[in-house]
Amino acid sequence: MSLQETLSNYVKQAVKTNFSIALENVEFQATRKEFAGDITVVIFPMLRFVKGNPVQIGETIGNYLVENVAEVKAFNVVKGFLNIEIDDSYYINFFNSIKDNNNFGFVSQKAKDKSIMVEYSSPNTNKPLHLGHVRNNLLGFSVSEILKASGKKVYKTQIINDRGIHICKSMLAWERFGNGETPESTGLKGDKLVGNYYVKFDQEYKKEIQDLISKGSSEEDAKKNAPLLIEAQNMLLNWEAGDDETVALWKKMNGWVYDGFAETYKNLGVDFDTLYYESNTYLLGKEFVAEGLKSGVFQKEEDGSVWCDLTEDGLDKKIVQRADGTAVYMTQDIGTAIQRIKDFPDVGGMVYTVGNEQDYHFQVLFLILKKLGFDWAKNLYHLSYGMVDLPSGKMKSREGTVVDADDLIEDMAATAEEISEELGKLDGYSKEEKKELYKTIGLGALKYYILKVDPKKRILFDPKESIDFQGNTGPFIQYTYARIQSILRKADLNTSSNVKELHPKEKELIKQVQLFPEVVQNAADNHSPALIANYTYDLVKEFNSFYQNVSILGADNASEKAFRVQLSQVVANTIKNSFGLLGIQVPERM
Template sequence: MQNSLEIAVKKGFQEIYNVSVESVEFQATKKDFEGDITIVVFAFLRVVKGNPVEIGTKIGEYLKENVAQVADFNVVKGFLNLVINDAYFLSNFNTIYKTENFGILTPKVHDKAVMVEYSSPNTNKPLHLGHIRNNLLGYSVAEIIKASGKKVYKTQIINDRGIHICKSMLAWQRFGNGETPESTGLKGDKLVGNYYVAFDKAYKEEINQLISEGKTEEEAKKQAPILLEAQKMLLKWEAGDTEVVALWKTMNQWVYTGFDQTYKELGVNFDKNYYESNTYLLGKNIVTNGLEKGVFYKKEDGSVWIDLTEEGLDEKIVLRADGTAVYMTQDIGTAIERFKDFDLDELVYTVGNEQDYHFKVLFLILDKLGYNWAKNCYHLSYGMVDLPSGKMKSREGTVVDADDLMVEMTNTAKEISQELGKLEDYSNNEKESLYKTIGLGALKYYILKVDPKKRILFDPEESVDFAGNTGPFIQYTYARIQSILRKATFDYSQEITTIKLHNKERSLIKQIQLYPEVIQNAAKNHSPALIANYTYDLVKEYNSFYQSVPILGCENEQEKILRTQLSSKVSKIIKAAFKLLGINVPNRM
């Protein structure tokens, strides 16, 4: 419609004013005015001098006469509001109604792909609330980009080496008495996480002991025997010590198994895992080549740096004096490896905003090294998740465990559902499945409806509210529509082309029409919040429609068919949009 109108407006200006107009600015008509689409007349004052109301009126008259779909118009100041006829909306909806997977595009075989990295946990502790936001964002962005018509690979890099895992390994050796996930009944990631906390407790005790013996706090932190032993264990791992490597493999496998259970429960997955133990040496050769090209420089102590002060950043180390890699070295190598492994067009890193500077530097270094694809690397930076009780700390064991939170959300949904008391005819299994669907839907929607860049204060009870901009409210509307469709025992497949539309039908069709554009915008902006809030607006529009007009009780057969079709399509869009957010919808509630 916009394309047709733009062509007609340009032709109108040529015929009426004998001038060329380069572009036409459209916007949705404000609810206070009659109309379906608005043309901004002010924008034309650059080429036509005169009163904007008079210009708008002349163009409106021209469009009404020459464009079949324009039924009427009105001009408010510098805005030309066009009323589009019912036939256009009915024709458009009939096409939408018959379109399976409306709004979803399929990539072409030879298209390049987008890789989305998310999760990327350490193997010394279980996943927590911060990981939940990371996983939900990364997974949803990947699904949205896929729906926009691109090939997508989901990946994570697991930080499975370094001092952090050695701390858990050493604590297990000292205090574990050979216990395993099987012997304790604990998930492996939780068991290993407990020993990370145990290490920190023993470390603090040794620091206090050394301070009492006359050491400064700084000296005590560096000289604590348990820390020195962990550092020694890391050196043994790097040297390939058989015993240390065997323990490392065993304990990491415990963690991987635990992670997999959490991912499955959360409903996220990956196409490929990268492991830091395999990638931490990547990039060293790149740095050597960069030295030869003059991208990097060497300091007197032998360390290698890059000077980014001209770009408004600072100097950044890429290789230590002893020749060992830093995180930046590894990230340079891993990025290059990924573009070699896959035919990528874009690489998206889902990482918290505390790493904003790191990624600015990484992308700039890759660009200076001559990799043209560096401009297609994107940092999906997101704000932290806070709780009413305050900030989380892994070492002290005060994090909100991801598994525990999912159980809590399910239990909260159970309590609220039981209070509402509408599940009398459900079996116990159906009830438990529903509680989980509502609880996890509430959690995911609450997190994803917020712009990724914003910080979140997460309130579990508020998220499971059955009214307002929440997952359960939208799920309830979906279930209500399924109830309507179950009662619709007549054939409602007939195409309706001639009836006069109720303004609520018209508004609902206009909201439905937006869905493909919303997917494209959400993919372009890496923002699930656009999908979430569109779905909420669609549901509000549907509920207004539902409360204003009869559906199955409608006496006019054609109106009854159209309203049932509208209900059906809205429910399909809700289900499809929520799938992009990783949320399930219940058929009954």
């Protein structure tokens, strides 16, 4: 039982004994820095049930706790706040119980619980991954790791958007203007090569539009009738008809892109357990349209199109099948969700990591799946996130103005090198060690800068600011971890400790460590890596305050020294574990 649960029970007993009132809930908060105490009971909510002066009520409860709870050392009351001081022995006992547990804060997987499938990345195969994909991947991967740490079994997946008119645009441009170029002949990653032809299509398409306008067409007609677009549309029809030549070209160019993606994922440090391809799923869902028509969930219009009327639910009418019988994206998503449950029967919920421009789409999708009678639909979650902007403005793929993910990773390492060299922190490192460290610092800076922000918020990403070695940044936390490793290398880790009293800084640090399991659970419940990131920053700030105020290796006696070394080791392990949940590595030296 946690300290808060223990105190809650005794506070209720105190109220029952002294005021003859059965209290349902007790409200706690952290004690404010200016007052003595470790945890505070808020008296004000009790006044609805317990009549009297809040200070006197607090005094009565405080005296009861001191008399009846071994862990309670003293108390003070400030207005309607009962500040409780906890005896050092409680924190020492807690510390001794977790100091050898390298997985403190993580919950073992519960066999009876249903698994969760987390979808992220889900790129189009007509261009490389860019900065927007980076936020998507980092969020999806981190949420997967956090859910695992909270005791869930997780499947990481993506649906690769490998078909459609946008894919045909790249294919057509390569066929028309590529002169047989390949990744091998150009030295380009396959996704970059294909992406270049997506940009090329847009350039040539715009030329054709201008040409048609100059010959008297309206802009709208010119956009519809440009020969390149018509040819791309025909190519899509050929692909859907299974034309051998078109399918062979599609397989070849997609293969180039998959190889490129794999390299980017490896550099970014993310992975997947299973993959879905739109080319295999785009026909799914139509059978459930027929079932929905039978059950009355869907209605057929006079033109033959099928709709779902969600107006009574505060939404609008949504088409799920066109008049010609073809599927829309909603149909595919319905079918793909159902297929995933068929493929993985132990899955009881799904998380979709998709930008906030799709908020309405997922509202509708989840509601339709519930109406179709799928029990697991109540456990669907849209991990909605805001855009990532740059000081230079918005990115546009078709115009070639995106921030390429690979280039960004390289630039972050280069920025880390530049700043590290300026600070002169890496004397005695080999060239290879430096290169690896720059990558670790650069990636850590990128990931932390993005993940420390609540997913729903938009981000203005500043690479230089993210690699600051001071403040709420990845490198600052990595540097603190490396500092602790330096201390541990100089210490004897096998000496035992039997301290009976704590320095106030030791106590505050243990209290911060103690919060980690609760933070992990909260981050899992809220699908928010930001809670982990900002907890880690608070832990590091607390350690640095401890480090500056308390001598570790120069402690007064061997027992005290051993305790402080062990405490430093626990903090380092907690930093490493929490950063692991964010997909960030910590260097042993910096």
